[in-house]
Amino acid sequence: xxxxxxxxxxxxxxxxxxxxxxxxxxxxxxxxxxxxxEDPIARFLLPSGDSAWLVTRHADVRAVLSDPRFSSVPPxxxxxxxxxxxxxxDAPPIPPGMFVGMxxxxxxxxxxxxxxEFTVKRMDRLRPRIEHIVAExxxxxxxxxxxxxxxxxxxLPIPSLVICxxxxxxxxxxxxxxxxxxxxxxxxxxxxxGMANFMEMHEYMAGLVAAQRADPGDDLLGMLxxxxxxxxxxxxLIGLTNMLLSAGHETTANVLAIGTLLLIRHxxxxxxxxxxxxxxxxxxxEMLRYLSVVPSTLVRTALADVTIDGTTIPAGEHVxxxxxxxxxxxxxxxxxxxxxxxxxxELHVAFGHGIHHCLGRPLARMELQVAFPALLRRxxxxxxxxxFEDIQFxxxxxxxxxxxxxxxx
Amino acid sequence: MRVAVDQERxxxxxxxVMIAPEVFDQRDSDGVVVLRQPQPPPAHTAQARRxxxxxxxxxxxxxxx
Ligand code: HEM
Ligand code: HEM
Ligand code: SF4
Numbered sequence: 001x002x003x004x005x006x007x008x009x010x011x012x013x014x015x016x017x018x019x020x021x022x023x024x025x026x027x028x029x030x031x032x033x034x035x036x037x038e039d040p041i042a043r044f045l046l047p048s049g050d051s052a053w054l055v056t057r058h059a060d061v062r063a064v065l066s067d068p069r070f071s072s073v074p075p076x077x078x079x080x081x082x083x084x085x086x087x088x089x090d091a092p093p094i095p096p097g098m099f100v101g102m103x104x105x106x107x108x109x110x111x112x113x114x115x116x117e118f119t120v121k122r123m124d125r126l127r128p129r130i131e132h133i134v135a136e137x138x139x140x141x142x143x144x145x146x147x148x149x150x151x152x153x154x155x156l157p158i159p160s161l162v163i164c165x166x167x168x169x170x171x172x173x174x175x176x177x178x179x180x181x182x183x184x185x186x187x188x189x190x191x192x193x194g195m196a197n198f199m200e201m202h203e204y205m206a207g208l209v210a211a212q213r214a215d216p217g218d219d220l221l222g223m224l225x226x227x228x229x230x231x232x233x234x235x236x237l238i239g240l241t242n243m244l245l246s247a248g249h250e251t252t253a254n255v256l257a258i259g260t261l262l263l264i265r266h267x268x269x270x271x272x273x274x275x276x277x278x279x280x281x282x283x284x285x286e287m288l289r290y291l292s293v294v295p296s297t298l299v300r301t302a303l304a305d306v307t308i309d310g311t312t313i314p315a316g317e318h319v320x321x322x323x324x325x326x327x328x329x330x331x332x333x334x335x336x337x338x339x340x341x342x343x344x345x346e347l348h349v350a351f352g353h354g355i356h357h358c359l360g361r362p363l364a365r366m367e368l369q370v371a372f373p374a375l376l377r378r379x380x381x382x383x384x385x386x387x388f389e390d391i392q393f394x395x396x397x398x399x400x401x402x403x404x405x406x407x408x409x
Numbered sequence: 410m411r412v413a414v415d416q417e418r419x420x421x422x423x424x425x426v427m428i429a430p431e432v433f434d435q436r437d438s439d440g441v442v443v444l445r446q447p448q449p450p451p452a453h454t455a456q457a458r459r460x461x462x463x464x465x466x467x468x469x470x471x472x473x474x
Contacts, residue, residue, distance in 0.1 A: 115440030
Protein backbone atom coordinates (compact mmCIF):
# COMPACT_ATOMS: atom_id res chain seq x y z
CA UNK A 1 0.00 0.00 0.00
CA UNK A 2 1.26 3.51 -0.77
CA UNK A 3 2.61 5.79 1.93
CA UNK A 4 -0.07 7.72 3.68
CA UNK A 5 -0.28 10.40 6.28
CA UNK A 6 -3.00 8.92 8.48
CA UNK A 7 -1.13 9.73 11.66
CA UNK A 8 -2.44 7.70 14.53
CA UNK A 9 -0.93 9.97 17.16
CA UNK A 10 2.54 10.48 18.50
CA UNK A 11 4.03 7.22 19.65
CA UNK A 12 5.14 8.58 23.03
CA UNK A 13 1.64 8.82 24.45
CA UNK A 14 0.04 5.86 22.69
CA UNK A 15 0.54 2.44 24.28
CA UNK A 16 2.14 -0.09 21.97
CA UNK A 17 -1.05 -2.14 21.83
CA UNK A 18 -2.83 0.75 20.09
CA UNK A 19 -0.13 1.64 17.61
CA UNK A 20 -0.58 0.93 13.91
CA UNK A 21 1.75 0.71 10.93
CA UNK A 22 2.95 4.16 9.78
CA UNK A 23 2.18 3.32 6.14
CA UNK A 24 -1.16 1.54 6.56
CA UNK A 25 -3.71 2.45 9.23
CA UNK A 26 -5.30 -1.02 9.02
CA UNK A 27 -2.12 -2.90 9.94
CA UNK A 28 -0.45 -3.49 13.33
CA UNK A 29 2.70 -1.54 14.18
CA UNK A 30 6.00 -3.06 12.94
CA UNK A 31 7.14 -3.51 16.55
CA UNK A 32 4.11 -5.72 17.25
CA UNK A 33 4.77 -7.77 14.12
CA UNK A 34 8.43 -8.15 15.13
CA UNK A 35 7.46 -9.29 18.61
CA UNK A 36 5.01 -11.87 17.23
CA UNK A 37 7.89 -13.40 15.24
CA GLU A 38 10.71 -13.03 17.78
CA ASP A 39 9.41 -12.17 21.28
CA PRO A 40 5.82 -13.40 21.41
CA ILE A 41 5.53 -12.99 25.20
CA ALA A 42 7.71 -10.13 26.41
CA ARG A 43 7.62 -7.04 28.59
CA PHE A 44 6.92 -3.57 27.23
CA LEU A 45 6.75 -0.10 28.72
CA LEU A 46 3.42 1.66 29.28
CA PRO A 47 2.82 5.42 29.29
CA SER A 48 2.48 5.27 33.10
CA GLY A 49 6.10 4.12 33.34
CA ASP A 50 5.04 0.63 34.47
CA SER A 51 5.89 -2.43 32.48
CA ALA A 52 3.49 -5.15 31.38
CA TRP A 53 3.75 -8.32 29.32
CA LEU A 54 2.52 -8.14 25.76
CA VAL A 55 1.17 -11.34 24.20
CA THR A 56 0.98 -11.35 20.41
CA ARG A 57 0.34 -14.87 19.07
CA HIS A 58 -3.13 -16.27 18.40
CA ALA A 59 -2.68 -19.45 20.48
CA ASP A 60 -1.06 -17.59 23.40
CA VAL A 61 -3.71 -14.86 23.44
CA ARG A 62 -6.41 -17.51 23.71
CA ALA A 63 -4.44 -19.30 26.42
CA VAL A 64 -4.19 -16.12 28.52
CA LEU A 65 -7.83 -15.15 28.07
CA SER A 66 -9.13 -18.58 29.07
CA ASP A 67 -6.87 -18.97 32.13
CA PRO A 68 -8.60 -18.24 35.47
CA ARG A 69 -5.23 -17.30 37.01
CA PHE A 70 -5.42 -13.97 35.17
CA SER A 71 -7.63 -11.41 36.88
CA SER A 72 -9.60 -8.69 35.06
CA VAL A 73 -9.77 -6.39 38.09
CA PRO A 74 -8.03 -3.20 36.95
CA PRO A 75 -4.92 -1.97 38.76
CA UNK A 76 -5.60 1.01 41.09
CA UNK A 77 -3.63 3.44 38.92
CA UNK A 78 -4.06 3.81 35.18
CA UNK A 79 -1.38 2.12 33.13
CA UNK A 80 -2.37 3.98 30.00
CA UNK A 81 -1.63 7.52 31.11
CA UNK A 82 1.43 9.17 32.55
CA UNK A 83 1.05 9.77 36.32
CA UNK A 84 -0.96 12.95 36.90
CA UNK A 85 0.47 14.97 39.81
CA UNK A 86 -2.77 16.98 40.09
CA UNK A 87 -5.03 13.94 39.99
CA UNK A 88 -6.24 11.97 43.01
CA UNK A 89 -3.70 9.60 44.57
CA ASP A 90 -5.78 6.55 43.64
CA ALA A 91 -8.20 6.11 40.79
CA PRO A 92 -11.68 5.17 41.99
CA PRO A 93 -12.21 1.38 42.12
CA ILE A 94 -14.26 -0.26 39.40
CA PRO A 95 -17.85 0.88 40.00
CA PRO A 96 -20.41 -1.75 41.08
CA GLY A 97 -22.13 -3.61 38.26
CA MET A 98 -19.38 -3.24 35.67
CA PHE A 99 -18.51 -6.89 35.43
CA VAL A 100 -15.98 -6.51 32.61
CA GLY A 101 -13.57 -5.51 35.39
CA MET A 102 -14.56 -8.26 37.83
CA UNK A 103 -13.58 -11.89 38.43
CA UNK A 104 -15.82 -14.86 39.37
CA UNK A 105 -17.95 -15.29 41.37
CA UNK A 106 -19.00 -11.61 41.23
CA UNK A 107 -18.59 -11.55 37.47
CA UNK A 108 -20.63 -14.73 36.98
CA UNK A 109 -23.49 -13.49 39.16
CA UNK A 110 -23.98 -10.24 37.21
CA UNK A 111 -23.26 -11.62 33.76
CA UNK A 112 -25.88 -14.37 34.23
CA UNK A 113 -28.52 -11.85 35.29
CA UNK A 114 -28.16 -9.88 32.09
CA UNK A 115 -27.37 -12.64 29.57
CA UNK A 116 -31.03 -13.61 29.21
CA GLU A 117 -31.49 -10.21 27.54
CA PHE A 118 -28.72 -10.93 25.02
CA THR A 119 -29.56 -14.41 23.77
CA VAL A 120 -29.53 -15.06 20.05
CA LYS A 121 -33.33 -15.48 20.13
CA ARG A 122 -33.88 -12.14 21.84
CA MET A 123 -31.59 -10.39 19.41
CA ASP A 124 -33.49 -11.90 16.49
CA ARG A 125 -36.58 -10.18 17.81
CA LEU A 126 -34.77 -6.82 17.66
CA ARG A 127 -33.96 -7.29 13.98
CA PRO A 128 -36.98 -5.41 12.57
CA ARG A 129 -36.19 -2.42 14.82
CA ILE A 130 -32.58 -2.42 13.65
CA GLU A 131 -33.67 -2.64 10.00
CA HIS A 132 -35.97 0.28 10.59
CA ILE A 133 -33.29 2.43 12.25
CA VAL A 134 -30.84 1.67 9.42
CA ALA A 135 -33.40 2.46 6.70
CA GLU A 136 -34.32 5.77 8.39
CA UNK A 137 -30.70 6.88 8.41
CA UNK A 138 -30.17 5.88 4.78
CA UNK A 139 -33.28 7.86 3.82
CA UNK A 140 -31.96 10.90 5.67
CA UNK A 141 -28.59 10.57 3.88
CA UNK A 142 -30.31 10.36 0.50
CA UNK A 143 -32.38 13.46 1.29
CA UNK A 144 -29.35 15.45 2.47
CA UNK A 145 -27.28 14.48 -0.58
CA UNK A 146 -23.49 14.01 -0.52
CA UNK A 147 -20.99 14.78 0.75
CA UNK A 148 -21.84 13.76 4.32
CA UNK A 149 -19.79 12.68 7.32
CA UNK A 150 -20.72 9.00 7.51
CA UNK A 151 -19.47 8.86 11.09
CA UNK A 152 -22.02 11.46 12.18
CA UNK A 153 -25.00 10.43 10.05
CA UNK A 154 -24.66 6.64 10.11
CA UNK A 155 -21.91 4.93 12.11
CA LEU A 156 -22.35 6.67 15.48
CA PRO A 157 -26.13 7.13 15.68
CA ILE A 158 -27.14 3.58 14.69
CA PRO A 159 -25.47 1.60 17.50
CA SER A 160 -26.31 4.31 19.99
CA LEU A 161 -30.00 4.18 19.06
CA VAL A 162 -29.96 0.39 19.18
CA ILE A 163 -28.65 0.51 22.74
CA CYS A 164 -31.17 3.20 23.67
CA UNK A 165 -33.80 0.88 22.25
CA UNK A 166 -32.46 -2.04 24.28
CA UNK A 167 -32.30 -0.03 27.52
CA UNK A 168 -35.45 2.01 27.01
CA UNK A 169 -33.85 5.49 26.88
CA UNK A 170 -36.47 8.08 25.89
CA UNK A 171 -35.96 9.77 22.49
CA UNK A 172 -35.63 13.26 23.94
CA UNK A 173 -32.54 12.19 25.91
CA UNK A 174 -30.75 10.49 23.07
CA UNK A 175 -28.55 13.33 21.77
CA UNK A 176 -27.02 13.99 25.19
CA UNK A 177 -26.67 10.28 25.67
CA UNK A 178 -24.57 9.98 22.52
CA UNK A 179 -22.28 12.90 23.39
CA UNK A 180 -21.51 11.52 26.84
CA UNK A 181 -20.90 7.99 25.66
CA UNK A 182 -18.39 9.18 23.06
CA UNK A 183 -16.46 11.23 25.58
CA UNK A 184 -16.37 8.35 28.07
CA UNK A 185 -13.96 6.30 25.96
CA UNK A 186 -11.62 9.05 24.75
CA UNK A 187 -7.97 8.86 25.69
CA UNK A 188 -7.09 12.53 25.26
CA UNK A 189 -9.47 13.97 27.82
CA UNK A 190 -8.37 16.06 30.77
CA UNK A 191 -8.99 14.25 34.02
CA UNK A 192 -11.53 16.85 35.28
CA UNK A 193 -13.53 16.70 32.05
CA GLY A 194 -13.57 12.94 32.14
CA MET A 195 -14.77 12.91 35.73
CA ALA A 196 -17.44 15.57 35.05
CA ASN A 197 -18.71 13.54 32.12
CA PHE A 198 -18.73 10.40 34.21
CA MET A 199 -20.77 12.12 36.94
CA GLU A 200 -23.28 13.44 34.38
CA MET A 201 -23.67 9.98 32.91
CA HIS A 202 -24.04 8.49 36.36
CA GLU A 203 -26.79 10.95 37.29
CA TYR A 204 -28.64 10.32 34.07
CA MET A 205 -28.50 6.55 34.51
CA ALA A 206 -29.59 6.92 38.15
CA GLY A 207 -32.72 8.70 36.94
CA LEU A 208 -33.39 6.01 34.36
CA VAL A 209 -32.98 3.26 36.96
CA ALA A 210 -35.25 5.04 39.44
CA ALA A 211 -37.93 5.39 36.76
CA GLN A 212 -37.71 1.68 35.92
CA ARG A 213 -37.84 0.68 39.60
CA ALA A 214 -41.06 2.62 39.97
CA ASP A 215 -42.62 1.38 36.75
CA PRO A 216 -40.69 -1.45 35.04
CA GLY A 217 -41.05 -1.45 31.24
CA ASP A 218 -40.48 -4.17 28.63
CA ASP A 219 -36.87 -3.28 27.90
CA LEU A 220 -33.69 -4.59 29.48
CA LEU A 221 -33.76 -2.47 32.65
CA GLY A 222 -37.43 -3.21 33.24
CA MET A 223 -36.84 -6.95 32.84
CA LEU A 224 -33.87 -6.86 35.22
CA UNK A 225 -35.96 -5.08 37.84
CA UNK A 226 -38.84 -7.52 37.42
CA UNK A 227 -36.79 -10.70 37.43
CA UNK A 228 -33.85 -9.83 39.68
CA UNK A 229 -35.06 -6.68 41.44
CA UNK A 230 -34.36 -7.99 44.94
CA UNK A 231 -30.91 -9.34 44.06
CA UNK A 232 -29.39 -6.28 42.40
CA UNK A 233 -28.75 -2.83 43.87
CA UNK A 234 -29.49 0.47 42.14
CA UNK A 235 -25.75 1.21 42.00
CA UNK A 236 -25.19 -2.09 40.20
CA LEU A 237 -27.99 -1.38 37.74
CA ILE A 238 -26.46 2.02 37.00
CA GLY A 239 -22.98 0.57 36.49
CA LEU A 240 -24.31 -2.18 34.29
CA THR A 241 -26.19 0.28 32.13
CA ASN A 242 -23.12 2.49 31.77
CA MET A 243 -21.06 -0.53 30.82
CA LEU A 244 -23.46 -1.71 28.11
CA LEU A 245 -23.42 1.72 26.58
CA SER A 246 -19.67 2.21 26.62
CA ALA A 247 -19.05 -1.35 25.44
CA GLY A 248 -21.59 -1.39 22.64
CA HIS A 249 -21.54 2.09 21.17
CA GLU A 250 -18.06 3.15 20.08
CA THR A 251 -17.04 -0.41 19.25
CA THR A 252 -19.85 -1.11 16.79
CA ALA A 253 -19.73 2.46 15.42
CA ASN A 254 -16.11 2.09 14.43
CA VAL A 255 -16.58 -1.28 12.81
CA LEU A 256 -19.30 0.40 10.75
CA ALA A 257 -17.08 3.37 9.84
CA ILE A 258 -13.72 1.70 9.33
CA GLY A 259 -15.46 -1.26 7.69
CA THR A 260 -17.10 1.08 5.18
CA LEU A 261 -13.74 2.67 4.47
CA LEU A 262 -12.31 -0.81 3.92
CA LEU A 263 -15.09 -1.70 1.48
CA ILE A 264 -14.59 1.55 -0.42
CA ARG A 265 -10.93 0.52 -0.81
CA HIS A 266 -11.98 -2.98 -1.95
CA UNK A 267 -14.77 -2.45 -4.52
CA UNK A 268 -14.57 -6.07 -5.70
CA UNK A 269 -15.37 -7.38 -2.20
CA UNK A 270 -18.03 -4.70 -1.75
CA UNK A 271 -19.72 -5.91 -4.94
CA UNK A 272 -19.87 -9.45 -3.56
CA UNK A 273 -21.51 -8.24 -0.34
CA UNK A 274 -23.97 -6.12 -2.30
CA UNK A 275 -25.03 -8.87 -4.65
CA UNK A 276 -24.86 -12.06 -2.60
CA UNK A 277 -26.76 -11.84 0.71
CA UNK A 278 -25.66 -15.37 1.62
CA UNK A 279 -22.02 -14.24 2.04
CA UNK A 280 -22.78 -11.34 4.40
CA UNK A 281 -22.45 -13.33 7.62
CA UNK A 282 -19.03 -14.65 6.60
CA UNK A 283 -17.93 -11.26 5.22
CA UNK A 284 -18.66 -9.53 8.52
CA UNK A 285 -16.55 -12.05 10.43
CA GLU A 286 -13.61 -11.61 8.03
CA MET A 287 -13.95 -7.86 8.44
CA LEU A 288 -13.97 -8.15 12.24
CA ARG A 289 -10.85 -10.30 12.07
CA TYR A 290 -9.03 -8.01 9.68
CA LEU A 291 -9.94 -4.72 11.39
CA SER A 292 -9.70 -5.76 15.06
CA VAL A 293 -11.25 -2.47 16.08
CA VAL A 294 -10.84 -3.33 19.77
CA PRO A 295 -7.04 -3.66 19.78
CA SER A 296 -6.68 -5.37 23.14
CA THR A 297 -8.82 -6.47 26.06
CA LEU A 298 -8.70 -4.90 29.49
CA VAL A 299 -5.37 -5.43 31.16
CA ARG A 300 -5.05 -8.72 33.06
CA THR A 301 -3.06 -9.30 36.27
CA ALA A 302 -1.44 -12.65 37.11
CA LEU A 303 -2.76 -14.07 40.40
CA ALA A 304 -0.03 -16.74 40.43
CA ASP A 305 3.09 -17.50 38.43
CA VAL A 306 1.72 -18.64 35.07
CA THR A 307 3.74 -20.29 32.33
CA ILE A 308 2.45 -19.77 28.80
CA ASP A 309 4.30 -21.49 25.98
CA GLY A 310 7.51 -21.68 28.01
CA THR A 311 7.50 -18.12 29.37
CA THR A 312 6.65 -17.56 33.04
CA ILE A 313 4.68 -14.48 33.96
CA PRO A 314 5.27 -13.84 37.68
CA ALA A 315 2.36 -13.33 40.08
CA GLY A 316 1.31 -9.69 40.39
CA GLU A 317 2.50 -8.61 36.94
CA HIS A 318 0.24 -7.13 34.28
CA VAL A 319 -0.51 -8.67 30.91
CA UNK A 320 -1.98 -7.16 27.77
CA UNK A 321 -3.03 -9.26 24.81
CA UNK A 322 -3.02 -7.84 21.31
CA UNK A 323 -6.25 -9.04 19.70
CA UNK A 324 -5.17 -7.37 16.50
CA UNK A 325 -1.87 -9.20 16.39
CA UNK A 326 -3.59 -12.53 17.15
CA UNK A 327 -6.06 -11.94 14.33
CA UNK A 328 -3.16 -11.29 11.93
CA UNK A 329 -1.09 -14.26 13.06
CA UNK A 330 0.11 -16.07 9.93
CA UNK A 331 0.44 -19.31 11.92
CA UNK A 332 -3.33 -19.35 12.28
CA UNK A 333 -4.46 -17.43 9.16
CA UNK A 334 -2.42 -17.86 6.00
CA UNK A 335 -2.28 -14.54 4.14
CA UNK A 336 -3.50 -12.87 7.34
CA UNK A 337 -2.68 -9.30 6.32
CA UNK A 338 -5.07 -9.32 3.40
CA UNK A 339 -8.82 -8.65 3.67
CA UNK A 340 -10.36 -11.34 1.50
CA UNK A 341 -13.83 -12.86 1.64
CA UNK A 342 -12.30 -16.15 0.53
CA UNK A 343 -10.48 -16.41 3.88
CA UNK A 344 -11.67 -18.55 6.77
CA UNK A 345 -11.74 -16.18 9.78
CA GLU A 346 -12.85 -18.92 12.18
CA LEU A 347 -11.75 -18.51 15.82
CA HIS A 348 -10.83 -14.85 15.42
CA VAL A 349 -10.57 -13.03 18.76
CA ALA A 350 -12.13 -9.68 17.80
CA PHE A 351 -14.70 -10.30 20.57
CA GLY A 352 -12.14 -11.62 23.05
CA HIS A 353 -12.15 -15.13 24.46
CA GLY A 354 -12.90 -16.90 27.75
CA ILE A 355 -15.41 -15.82 30.38
CA HIS A 356 -15.30 -12.13 29.36
CA HIS A 357 -16.01 -12.94 25.71
CA CYS A 358 -18.20 -10.14 24.38
CA LEU A 359 -21.73 -10.35 25.68
CA GLY A 360 -22.99 -8.14 22.86
CA ARG A 361 -21.69 -10.23 19.98
CA PRO A 362 -25.11 -11.44 18.77
CA LEU A 363 -26.31 -7.82 18.80
CA ALA A 364 -23.21 -6.36 17.15
CA ARG A 365 -23.15 -8.95 14.41
CA MET A 366 -26.81 -8.38 13.63
CA GLU A 367 -26.30 -4.62 13.38
CA LEU A 368 -23.36 -5.13 11.04
CA GLN A 369 -25.12 -7.78 8.93
CA VAL A 370 -28.08 -5.44 8.46
CA ALA A 371 -26.17 -2.19 7.95
CA PHE A 372 -23.42 -3.01 5.42
CA PRO A 373 -25.53 -4.57 2.65
CA ALA A 374 -28.23 -1.90 3.11
CA LEU A 375 -25.67 0.90 2.76
CA LEU A 376 -23.97 -0.67 -0.27
CA ARG A 377 -27.26 -1.31 -2.04
CA ARG A 378 -28.69 2.13 -1.40
CA UNK A 379 -25.49 3.89 -2.54
CA UNK A 380 -23.75 1.62 -5.07
CA UNK A 381 -21.41 4.46 -6.05
CA UNK A 382 -20.41 5.32 -2.48
CA UNK A 383 -16.89 6.81 -2.40
CA UNK A 384 -14.63 9.03 -0.32
CA UNK A 385 -15.21 12.78 -0.58
CA UNK A 386 -11.60 13.49 0.46
CA UNK A 387 -8.31 11.76 -0.38
CA PHE A 388 -7.70 8.60 1.66
CA GLU A 389 -4.60 10.25 3.17
CA ASP A 390 -6.81 12.88 4.84
CA ILE A 391 -8.86 10.41 6.85
CA GLN A 392 -7.80 10.82 10.47
CA PHE A 393 -7.58 7.75 12.65
CA UNK A 394 -7.30 7.94 16.40
CA UNK A 395 -6.64 5.44 19.10
CA UNK A 396 -9.28 5.31 21.79
CA UNK A 397 -9.60 3.64 25.16
CA UNK A 398 -11.79 0.83 23.93
CA UNK A 399 -11.77 1.12 20.13
CA UNK A 400 -9.66 2.25 17.19
CA UNK A 401 -11.68 5.00 15.57
CA UNK A 402 -12.12 7.64 12.90
CA UNK A 403 -12.38 11.38 13.48
CA UNK A 404 -14.78 11.64 10.54
CA UNK A 405 -15.53 9.83 7.28
CA UNK A 406 -16.54 12.23 4.48
CA UNK A 407 -18.28 10.28 1.70
CA UNK A 408 -20.35 11.04 -1.35
CA UNK A 409 -22.05 9.00 -4.11
CA MET B 410 -21.26 -38.34 17.55
CA ARG B 411 -22.12 -37.51 21.15
CA VAL B 412 -22.32 -33.93 22.37
CA ALA B 413 -22.24 -32.80 26.01
CA VAL B 414 -22.46 -29.33 27.51
CA ASP B 415 -21.26 -27.98 30.85
CA GLN B 416 -23.81 -25.43 32.03
CA GLU B 417 -21.56 -24.27 34.87
CA ARG B 418 -18.77 -23.25 32.50
CA UNK B 419 -21.06 -21.69 29.88
CA UNK B 420 -20.95 -17.88 29.78
CA UNK B 421 -23.92 -17.51 27.44
CA UNK B 422 -22.23 -16.03 24.38
CA UNK B 423 -24.60 -17.77 21.99
CA UNK B 424 -21.74 -18.63 19.63
CA UNK B 425 -22.95 -22.25 19.50
CA VAL B 426 -26.53 -21.18 18.70
CA MET B 427 -25.34 -18.94 15.88
CA ILE B 428 -23.29 -21.79 14.40
CA ALA B 429 -25.47 -24.85 15.07
CA PRO B 430 -29.03 -23.80 15.94
CA GLU B 431 -30.33 -27.35 15.43
CA VAL B 432 -28.01 -28.71 18.10
CA PHE B 433 -27.86 -25.91 20.71
CA ASP B 434 -30.25 -23.47 22.31
CA GLN B 435 -30.06 -20.94 25.16
CA ARG B 436 -32.22 -20.78 28.29
CA ASP B 437 -34.42 -17.69 28.15
CA SER B 438 -33.78 -16.72 31.77
CA ASP B 439 -29.97 -16.59 31.81
CA GLY B 440 -28.71 -17.43 28.32
CA VAL B 441 -27.07 -20.66 29.49
CA VAL B 442 -26.66 -23.33 26.81
CA VAL B 443 -29.27 -26.08 26.40
CA LEU B 444 -28.56 -29.17 24.34
CA ARG B 445 -31.24 -29.91 21.77
CA GLN B 446 -29.57 -32.92 20.17
CA PRO B 447 -27.12 -34.99 22.24
CA GLN B 448 -26.60 -37.21 19.20
CA PRO B 449 -26.86 -34.96 16.17
CA PRO B 450 -27.65 -36.62 12.82
CA PRO B 451 -24.85 -36.61 10.21
CA ALA B 452 -26.25 -33.44 8.63
CA HIS B 453 -25.41 -31.45 11.79
CA THR B 454 -22.18 -33.01 13.04
CA ALA B 455 -19.90 -30.59 11.19
CA GLN B 456 -21.63 -27.58 12.77
CA ALA B 457 -21.58 -29.21 16.20
CA ARG B 458 -17.83 -29.67 15.89
CA ARG B 459 -17.38 -26.04 14.83
CA UNK B 460 -19.54 -24.88 17.72
CA UNK B 461 -17.38 -26.77 20.21
CA UNK B 462 -14.23 -25.18 18.77
CA UNK B 463 -15.84 -21.74 18.91
CA UNK B 464 -17.07 -21.93 22.49
CA UNK B 465 -15.06 -19.31 24.40
CA UNK B 466 -15.58 -21.11 27.70
CA UNK B 467 -14.75 -24.69 26.63
CA UNK B 468 -18.25 -25.73 27.72
CA UNK B 469 -18.93 -28.11 24.81
CA UNK B 470 -17.47 -31.59 24.45
CA UNK B 471 -17.80 -33.62 21.29
CA UNK B 472 -17.05 -37.35 21.20
CA UNK B 473 -16.82 -38.98 17.82
CA UNK B 474 -17.96 -42.58 17.94
C1 HEM C 1 -18.31 -5.08 16.89
C2 HEM C 1 -18.50 -4.56 18.07
C3 HEM C 1 -17.88 -5.08 19.34
C4 HEM C 1 -16.62 -5.54 19.56
C5 HEM C 1 -15.48 -5.65 18.58
C6 HEM C 1 -16.57 -5.93 20.96
C7 HEM C 1 -15.45 -6.45 21.58
C8 HEM C 1 -15.39 -6.88 22.89
C9 HEM C 1 -14.24 -7.47 23.52
C10 HEM C 1 -12.90 -7.69 22.85
C11 HEM C 1 -14.57 -7.78 24.80
C12 HEM C 1 -13.66 -8.47 25.84
C13 HEM C 1 -13.07 -7.50 26.86
C14 HEM C 1 -12.13 -8.19 27.84
O1 HEM C 1 -11.94 -9.41 27.78
O2 HEM C 1 -11.53 -7.49 28.68
C15 HEM C 1 -15.93 -7.37 24.99
C16 HEM C 1 -16.63 -7.51 26.16
C17 HEM C 1 -17.91 -7.03 26.34
N1 HEM C 1 -18.75 -6.50 25.38
FE1 HEM C 1 -18.30 -6.20 23.44
N2 HEM C 1 -17.77 -5.70 21.54
C18 HEM C 1 -18.62 -5.18 20.59
C19 HEM C 1 -19.95 -4.84 20.75
C20 HEM C 1 -20.65 -4.93 21.93
C21 HEM C 1 -22.04 -4.58 22.10
C22 HEM C 1 -22.97 -4.09 21.00
C23 HEM C 1 -22.32 -4.77 23.43
C24 HEM C 1 -23.59 -4.56 24.19
C25 HEM C 1 -24.51 -3.72 23.95
C26 HEM C 1 -21.12 -5.26 24.07
C27 HEM C 1 -21.03 -5.60 25.41
C28 HEM C 1 -19.93 -6.16 25.99
C29 HEM C 1 -19.85 -6.49 27.40
C30 HEM C 1 -20.95 -6.30 28.44
C31 HEM C 1 -18.60 -7.04 27.63
C32 HEM C 1 -18.03 -7.54 28.95
C33 HEM C 1 -18.25 -9.01 29.04
C34 HEM C 1 -17.67 -9.61 30.32
O3 HEM C 1 -16.79 -9.03 30.94
O4 HEM C 1 -18.13 -10.71 30.71
N3 HEM C 1 -20.13 -5.35 23.13
N4 HEM C 1 -16.42 -6.84 23.81
C1 HEM D 1 -18.39 -0.27 32.79
C2 HEM D 1 -17.96 -0.02 31.68
C3 HEM D 1 -16.62 0.46 31.40
C4 HEM D 1 -15.96 1.51 31.96
C5 HEM D 1 -16.41 2.48 33.00
C6 HEM D 1 -14.68 1.53 31.34
C7 HEM D 1 -13.74 2.47 31.67
C8 HEM D 1 -12.49 2.45 31.17
C9 HEM D 1 -11.46 3.38 31.53
C10 HEM D 1 -11.60 4.53 32.48
C11 HEM D 1 -10.36 3.02 30.83
C12 HEM D 1 -9.02 3.69 30.86
C13 HEM D 1 -8.18 2.92 31.82
C14 HEM D 1 -6.85 3.57 32.03
O1 HEM D 1 -6.62 4.74 31.70
O2 HEM D 1 -6.00 2.82 32.57
C15 HEM D 1 -10.70 1.86 30.05
C16 HEM D 1 -9.83 1.18 29.24
C17 HEM D 1 -10.22 0.17 28.41
N1 HEM D 1 -11.47 -0.35 28.22
FE1 HEM D 1 -13.04 0.11 29.31
N2 HEM D 1 -14.61 0.53 30.45
C18 HEM D 1 -15.77 -0.17 30.44
C19 HEM D 1 -16.14 -1.25 29.69
C20 HEM D 1 -15.35 -1.79 28.71
C21 HEM D 1 -15.72 -2.91 27.87
C22 HEM D 1 -16.99 -3.68 27.94
C23 HEM D 1 -14.68 -3.13 27.04
C24 HEM D 1 -14.61 -4.16 25.95
C25 HEM D 1 -14.82 -3.86 24.71
C26 HEM D 1 -13.65 -2.19 27.39
C27 HEM D 1 -12.41 -2.12 26.81
C28 HEM D 1 -11.40 -1.33 27.28
C29 HEM D 1 -10.04 -1.43 26.83
C30 HEM D 1 -9.54 -2.38 25.75
C31 HEM D 1 -9.30 -0.49 27.55
C32 HEM D 1 -7.81 -0.24 27.47
C33 HEM D 1 -7.02 -1.28 28.24
C34 HEM D 1 -7.08 -1.21 29.76
O3 HEM D 1 -7.01 -0.16 30.39
O4 HEM D 1 -7.15 -2.29 30.38
N3 HEM D 1 -14.11 -1.40 28.38
N4 HEM D 1 -12.00 1.53 30.27
S1 SF4 E 1 -20.70 -21.09 22.83
FE1 SF4 E 1 -20.15 -21.96 24.83
S2 SF4 E 1 -20.29 -20.24 26.25
FE2 SF4 E 1 -21.37 -19.64 24.39
S3 SF4 E 1 -23.52 -20.17 24.79
FE3 SF4 E 1 -22.60 -21.90 23.71
S4 SF4 E 1 -21.88 -23.23 25.35
FE4 SF4 E 1 -22.28 -21.28 26.30
